[in-house]
Amino acid sequence: KQEVTQIPAALSVPEGENLVLNCSFTDSAIYNLQWFRQDPGKGLTSLLLIQSSQREQTSGRLNASLDKSSGRSTLYIAASQPGDSATYLCAVGGGGNKLTFGTGTQLKVEL
Amino acid sequence: GAVVSQHPSRVICKSGTSVKIECRSLDFQATTMFWYRQFPKQSLMLMATSNEGSKATYEQGVEKDKFLINHASLTLSTLTVTSAHPEDSSFYICSARDRQGGSQPQHFGDGTRLSIL
Numbered sequence: 580k581q582e583v584t585q586i587p588a589a590l591s592v593p594e595g596e597n598l599v600l601n602c603s604f605t606d607s608a609i610y611n612l613q614w615f616r617q618d619p620g621k622g623l624t625s626l627l628l629i630q631s632s633q634r635e636q637t638s639g640r641l642n643a644s645l646d647k648s649s650g651r652s653t654l655y656i657a658a659s660q661p662g663d664s665a666t667y668l669c670a671v672g673g674g675g676n677k678l679t680f681g682t683g684t685q686l687k688v689e690l
Numbered sequence: 691g692a693v694v695s696q697h698p699s700r701v702i703c704k705s706g707t708s709v710k711i712e713c714r715s716l717d718f719q720a721t722t723m724f725w726y727r728q729f730p731k732q733s734l735m736l737m738a739t740s741n742e743g744s745k746a747t748y749e750q751g752v753e754k755d756k757f758l759i760n761h762a763s764l765t766l767s768t769l770t771v772t773s774a775h776p777e778d779s780s781f782y783i784c785s786a787r788d789r790q791g792g793s794q795p796q797h798f799g800d801g802t803r804l805s806i807l
Contacts, residue, residue: 613795622696622783622800623734668733676722676787678796680733
């Protein structure tokens, strides 16, 4: 059974700082990995999708990497802003298009 | 971009009531939709996979008679929580994937906050 863990569970940084969120998974036989953002009481916004054959994806200030063999992914956020404050979830895509979600990292970017 | 609409966004009702939640893909067709449940400060747990024109596939531990799923068209799936009780109170989120498949990501609705009194 796939298990997905995210570290840290919570993170508070000053505005402008670069930061890295970590995601690890136990079964390397994945189809893809997706990073999401969730604001309080809201649904999920897809940030980046990395296929199993890819090493990284970039969108604006976000960069996600994938090391399938070691079961790890990182989400790098450059020049953080208060508007980046949210919970970030990684999800591993397996057979049947099913996603297994991590526990999330709650990010707070302070002025 | 692809949009998934979920309705209603919030429901408050008495114990014993059945509640229907709709999930619609607005600008794409989805042969498969997914229903998740999220408890406070926890991650999303997949409840079931909704398949257009056929029966849903439920995850282990999810009561299919309690959570009825209907996926009658390529753009609509419904989840009915039957005879809801306070322990069913949770945040329910649906997602859909474009039927074209391939490298398409899943797109999520805004969720439904269900509160059973």
